[in-house]
Amino acid sequence: MLDLMQDEVFRAFSTYALVVILKTMIMAPLTAFYRFKRGSFANEEDVAFKSAEERKKLLRPNPDVERVRRCHLNDLENVVPFVLVGLFYALSGPQLSTALLHFRIFAGCRIFHTISYIGAFPQPCRALSFFAGVGATVSMAYHVLSKVFVL
Template structure:
């Protein structure tokens, strides 16, 4: 598999995963019948409240966690692709990160601990390994 193809698959899967969080937020809003924006409350004939329902807040925190992790990983991946490094190692980095982030979202939305922390750590260590690989192959070369 080419580096660019793997990068594209990774970016698309992660974008779809993040989109799923948006769907989860919307469903949680409708299920709770609580909306922060008055126009949304009117549209859905629901209650307007000063803050989101707990399930919506949880999904928002999962989204923020993605925003702290996914862009950094994708930037590092782009450097890897541009450098033309090992495709085999790249597939491993990408698959491990995708699986970890998907599992993290599932665990976050369903309040599953300690698995949420474990899969978060796996994704973070995968990103760290990718960084070290880039430093060795590009910076120190």
């Protein structure tokens, strides 16, 4: 592992992978924050000490809470493939400048996607950031496949 950390591409990948993983991890406490702020809970046990009437009110979905949850789900659907594909990509010996471009595009797109999703920016802000991030991951996957498959 120590030898890998000497490789500039692998260090860059590790940095950007950790950035997007930590951003994804922040979404769970953010969801909880919105649940408490909006008074919208998902489970009976979360409101067990409230009266029956209060429980009914607190167990209703809230659009803001659902927006944060969907953003978190979208992160999980995109960050996991990025980390896996990015690992193979980093180990495939790409040029540092090209690797940095892929990693930066993906990380920047995910951060902007979260801001535009939670901030309810008008489309196509969110869609463009989503597709650019997916494009970076697909481009890395193509690079890896082109190195391992000889047709």
